[in-house]
Amino acid sequence: MIVAGLDIGSLTIKAVIFEENKIKGFTIVPTGADANKLTKDCLELTLKRTGNDFKDLQAIVATGYGRISVPFTDKSITEITCHAIGANWLNPDTRTVIDIGGQDSKVISVDQDGRVVDFVMNDKCAAGTGRFLEVMANALGVKTEELGNESLKSKKKITISSMCTVFAESEVISLIAEGCAKEDIIRGLHEAISNRICSMACRLRLENTIALTGGVAKNIGMVHALKKRLKAKVYVPEEPQIVGALGAAIAASRILYSE
Amino acid sequence: MLDNYNDNFKSALIKKIAKNSNTYQLGNIGSKIYFRKSSKSFKLWLDFLFYQLKEACKKRKLVVWTNIYTPSELLYALGLIPIYPELISGVLASVGLASYFIETAESKFYTTDLCSFYRVATGLVLKGWFPEPDLIISSSQLCDGSTKFFHSISKYYNCEHYLIDTPYYNDLNSQKYLAAQLKEIAHKIDEISGQQLNNERINHTFNLSNQAREYIIKLSKFRENIPSPLSGWDAMAYILYMFFSSLGTERGLEFYRTLYQEVRERVDKGIGVIKEEKHRILWLHQIRPYYQNEIIQNLKENKAVISFEEVSYVYWSALDPQRPWASLAQKMTSNFGIGPIERRVKTVYDLVKRYNIDGVIHFSQRGCRQSCGGAYIIKDFLQKKGVPMLILDGDGADSRNYSKAQTRTRIEAFLEMLS
Structure with missing residues (x-):
């Protein structure tokens, strides 16, 4: 089961690919005027790195300030909830x-x-x-x-x-x-x-x-x-910048489990 | 409901204002700005608003500028026409006209740290939009910005300012102190107006207020219903206007009777504000942002409804025409917002239980000390009782202090937390 978490922040866009409770890959790119395109590029770049294809993704959750405007996601969740999920996954304490x-x-x-x-x-x-x-x-x-x-x-x-x-x-x-x-x-x-x-x-x-x-x-x-x-x-965390996107990816996998 | 008709209202109002720049004309055209879909109570409010402005322009009675915690019954019994600058500021913010007046006030050195409602009001004064006051009667209750505002306005118009100094504690001494002030003001007004305040007028005004109060209590009872039949968003808009300015008038009574019937119908039919009610919210602080904003949509999208708001709580007993001054004083000191914060905390928690509240949102208006000051104590108390609370910093009238994305994140994260 492969899912993606996207964190569209004010300065950077982060994408995390998550598979079987593991981070498979991630990318961080600067945010620009066309956030939608950049988000898609960021996701595609990550998929390329992990050797996957867009259609392999079973769920995508977006977070961050740009979460609402990205069209190809299944759900949007605030970065507050996502950082909590991500940090808990990385360190349950x-x-x-x-x-x-x-x-x-x-x-x-x-x-x-x-x-x-x-x-x-x-x-x-x-x-x-x-x-x-x-x-x-x-x-x-x-x-x-x-x-x-x-x-x-x-x-x-x-x-x-x-x-x-x-x-x-x-x-x-x-x-x-x-x-x-x-x-x-x-x-x-x-x-x-x-x-x-x-x-x-x-x-x-x-x-x-x-x-x-x-x-x-x-x-x-x-x-x-x-x-x-x-x-x-x-x-x-080793890569603190992706915790929000990671939380979004975990949330995406939970959506699948709950279904 | 105001928001539903915001665009129509706004364009109609701006168009009319452009044609007729003085307030008397505004009063004249007011009754014509009706909307096909708006509720009867909304129309009654609009009628009331413009009637008051028109009457104030006619100058047949003394025009008094006042604030919301000055008991309106006192003013109506004295035969005065009250103007509420802070309420009108809210109306102007809701139709997108506040910024113009705020900028006017700021151009005369009124700092951006002052309450935005009074900055709008100051702008209105400087632009000469308000009917001039013959006198000012204001209460020091809760709002400290208003006292300073009215003080400077009394200098500007060179008119008397009667300040009702509201004591901190709700006890007999405080009530006596307040009653004496109210009586003194009444006698002074009698001298100025040349009319004798008689028992009949007091009786009439108090009875009207008491009857409206009964309807408000019944409405509050209806709002315990699931689904919520009335949105707090409306309750803090035109209904709030009537709550503070119409008690003691025939129009006020008619408004509440009508609103009662409207809400009753919704309860009988089981109609809720939103289709699927997941989170019942209690809104704290007397106001909400009135300019165009997305807060209510954010709540709605996440199946949350403002089931009740602290400002609509009837905290006072029925007025007694036999002891008018003591009775009005008692109304004033019964306000749970004054005195030790524990009073407010207790009322808030009672409301949480009564209205089956899932989460509390405290709107902390910039420049409003009495509300923001106690927010953390309330939050701490509620948290111990297992009731989550969001402190939402914001501005009620100055849209320049509103960030759509930041506000959305706060509200959504709070609702995600409740889920």
Whole structure:
């Protein structure tokens, strides 16, 4: 039984092919203006990698912000439910999921079966999201994927006080002008986001184990900052960015079982 | 129901407003904007809305600007024509006209952090759309933004502002303190209007209010029904308008009698708001977003219905014309929203049980402190009782603060959690 999970996020599209309770393959591509076409391409690329064909798929579930507009899926489920399912499958001890995605961040309480018990999401602004880090990386002239390693070099603590993306960007530019080291600024940014995420997370009953999911969990500096602040048992999946798509694929296989 | 006719209403209203820019004309044409499919109660509301505006423009009686927790019976007994800026702001938001007034207010340094309903109202004032007030009577109950708004409006129009200071606790001392204020205001109005407030008028107004109250209680009883016969989405639109502004009037009574009959018919026939009712929702906070939004569709698609909303709960006892001031004071202090949060928590939990609620949505309006402040305490309490609650941050009148996708994700994830 082969199924697919698609996570159409604001910055990236993820596809996971799932067979007999195993991840057979996955692909991550950047989101563009034609999300439908890109989603289809992303899925087809994954199928090619796993040596399958579109018609082999017995069910497809979509999640993420673009979930509604994709025409070739069987069902759409929110990313909150999907991240809970995905994280639970990867690590059954997961009781809390912190998903930091491109345009929002979510904290989800999960039970032993991977069901959502409660959740909170960030406010309307981009603070504490992947987009925030992208803007800052741009201001610093660093690639987003290099932010993590750069920040680990930091020796001096810098506090970033602004959380509005525009204000923080100008704060970063001022700090560069003052001659502050890039790595210290980046660490400051990670800590600022981590503080914001943690204050949101504390609205829920934070229970171990805490799984970090979403693209931002690939940033080692961010993970360090969160671990330091959370003082909890933290689990980072090998590929945190596909947890939503994985959850969608598992949901797709459950649809088949229930039928 | 307002949403069902939104487009017709909007285009008709905008067209008419473009032709007749002053409010008197708006009052004149109001009765003509009827929709073939709309319910009788909806038409009665529209009639009432425009009648009030028209009367206010005629200036035969004193025009008083007021807010929703000032007992309307006091104003009608005193022979005043009330104008409710916050309610009218909601109506304008529902027909897509709020942004224009919000931008007007913001151009005069009214910050975006203020309650959007009062920013719309401020814009309306600055553009001269409202019939001018002869005086302002407002209550400090629950809404702190309104006090500041009315204070600045009284300066703008150079008119008296009587503020009814509502105490925190619901006890005899508070009621006495409030009753004394109400009595004092009544005497002052008597002096200004030159009319003597008599028992007959008080009797008449209170009786009308009490009769309407009986219908609201019966309606609330009907809403225990499964499937839900009346959508909370409507209850928080035109019905809410009448709930706050029409008690104590013949039109108000007629409205509730009609609404009662409409809902009764639906109950008798077993007609629900949606075909298959899976999740019964209780909506918290007095308002909902009034501009074009997809929330009700999101709920409907997921087989959820707003079975009841805290704003429609009748918290006060029947008014006693023999003790008018004490009775009105009691109505005010009976509001479960004032005082310690435990009062609201208790009422909310009672409503959850009474209406067989599966999940609670708390709409946290930006710029509204009294509601948002207690949301987490309610959530915590309900969670311990096994009742899930979603805190939905949003804006009631400023559509610029609405994100379709983000709101949809929150609502859908919440409903998935209930499944």
